[in-house]
Amino acid sequence: MEHKEKIRQFITRNLTVFDDEVEFADSDNIFELGLVNSLYVMKLLQYVESEFDIVIENEDMDIKYFSSVDNIARLIERKLATV
Amino acid sequence: MKEIKCIIWDLDNTIWDGILLEPGAVRLKPGMKELLTELDSRGILHSIASKNNQEDAMAQLKVFGIDHFFIYPEIHWNAKSTSVEGIRTKLNIGPDTLLFVDDQPFERDEVASCFPEVETMDAVEYTRLSDYKRLRPRFITEDSARRRLMYLEDMQRNQEESAYQGPKEEFLASLGMQFIISVAGPDDLKRAEELTIRTNQLNATGRTYDYQELEDYMRSDDHLLLVCELTDKYGSYGKIGLALVEKSEEHWRLNMLLMSCRVLSRSVGSVLLTYIMSQAAEEGKTLLADFRQTGRNKLMYATYRFSNFKEISNDGNGNILFENDLSRIQKYPPYITIHFPS
Numbered sequence: 001m002e003h004k005e006k007i008r009q010f011i012t013r014n015l016t017v018f019d020d021e022v023e024f025a026d027s028d029n030i031f032e033l034g035l036v037n038s039l040y041v042m043k044l045l046q047y048v049e050s051e052f053d054i055v056i057e058n059e060d061m062d063i064k065y066f067s068s069v070d071n072i073a074r075l076i077e078r079k080l081a082t083v
Numbered sequence: 084m085k086e087i088k089c090i091i092w093d094l095d096n097t098i099w100d101g102i103l104l105e106p107g108a109v110r111l112k113p114g115m116k117e118l119l120t121e122l123d124s125r126g127i128l129h130s131i132a133s134k135n136n137q138e139d140a141m142a143q144l145k146v147f148g149i150d151h152f153f154i155y156p157e158i159h160w161n162a163k164s165t166s167v168e169g170i171r172t173k174l175n176i177g178p179d180t181l182l183f184v185d186d187q188p189f190e191r192d193e194v195a196s197c198f199p200e201v202e203t204m205d206a207v208e209y210t211r212l213s214d215y216k217r218l219r220p221r222f223i224t225e226d227s228a229r230r231r232l233m234y235l236e237d238m239q240r241n242q243e244e245s246a247y248q249g250p251k252e253e254f255l256a257s258l259g260m261q262f263i264i265s266v267a268g269p270d271d272l273k274r275a276e277e278l279t280i281r282t283n284q285l286n287a288t289g290r291t292y293d294y295q296e297l298e299d300y301m302r303s304d305d306h307l308l309l310v311c312e313l314t315d316k317y318g319s320y321g322k323i324g325l326a327l328v329e330k331s332e333e334h335w336r337l338n339m340l341l342m343s344c345r346v347l348s349r350s351v352g353s354v355l356l357t358y359i360m361s362q363a364a365e366e367g368k369t370l371l372a373d374f375r376q377t378g379r380n381k382l383m384y385a386t387y388r389f390s391n392f393k394e395i396s397n398d399g400n401g402n403i404l405f406e407n408d409l410s411r412i413q414k415y416p417p418y419i420t421i422h423f424p425s
Binding site (some may be wrong): 014015041042045046058061062063 | 251382383388389391394
């Protein structure tokens with residue numbers, strides 16, 4: 001499965017609202033749209049590390065890298081490229 | 084060496100003499116029930132890794148009147164290292180806080196080869212456990228004596244959570260969580276010391292504080308020592324959070340912030356931080372925070388970073404100073420009722 005599809009599914013599983021009401025683009029800021037609580041970045045961080053077998057370093061822990069499907073996918077690809 | 088939080092017991096020729104699947108009755112080891120009871124009252128958890136038939140083994144434990152002591156028992160035919168890892172994950176505690184007791188050298192070696200941090204012990208030595216120093220916490224607090232019950236409440240919560248179909252936040256709202264922040268009093272100090280010793284993952288510095296130090300900070304006018312308790316419809320998680328703030332003219336400095344790993348899944352970790360940020364902002368101060376990387380506390384680093392803290396110094400040895408200009412303070416989660424210090 002493509003990275004973006006996995007990320008999208010994870011976000012959908014953790015929505016604060018019912019999933020059948022929601023549509024969002026890969027470029028949408030999921031925090032600004034109120035789709036997820038900001039506390040959930042912690043779960044997302046753990047998910048991304050275990051699912052893609054990468055380590056998110058201190059310098060990558062910026063909320064902007066986790067704010068949309070596109071940005072998360074970009075972070076993952078950058079990390080996979082440096083392994 | 085860390086204090087032991089959980090003992091993982093074998094059954095045959097360890098908890099009892101004899102082998103359950105062989106003819107002839109098994110007999111509980113002399114003094115075993117008293118030992119389990121004593122350790123349980125100190126807040127040490129018990130679990131099981133046994134190669135047996137689960138139903139028969141549980142029935143036998145019931146006959147001996149000791150079945151209620153064991154949480155997350157692993158009774159099946161798979162490798163014991165798998166069982167140890169299963170128990171460790173469910174309890175969410177470090178391997179260096181586990182003790183594995185088994186009469187078979189093979190089983191002890193198998194566990195030790197996978198998890199060198201787990202201490203292993205031959206079952207013949209069980210009589211020395213009650214005096215063993217890693218099983219003697221300095222204080223027995225109200226929270227330690229209730230520990231097993233709190234984990235049982237957790238099991239119930241987790242079952243209900245995995246059965247829940249709606250959105251995650253709706254489930255959290257259904258728990259009726261109350262987060263109580265208060266200024267530490269004399270009655271909180273033992274538990275506060277215990278928290279600094281036992282907390283690894285959500286701990287900003289990993290530094291331990293003893294009773295006397297904490298008492299001094301409690302009485303100091305230049306410091307604020309805060310404790311938090313979390314309750315929900317199942318009961319109380321106990322005192323699960325602690326923060327120490329140093330107050331000066333220009334800024335507040337968060338010397339210590341920690342939160343028990345038991346509440347990790349409840350997404351309450353940032354509530355205390357939000358409170359401290361709001362208070363500092365109200366007093367017109369900026370907020371500094373000390374952080375020391377311990378190899379275990381990455382989630383705490385993430386908590387700070389995602390709360391808009393920036394590194395202003397880093398000595399390259401893991402000692403970091405954060406600063407927050409308090410321009411963006413995240414809101415409290417809507418599914419928790421928060422009680423503030425009066």
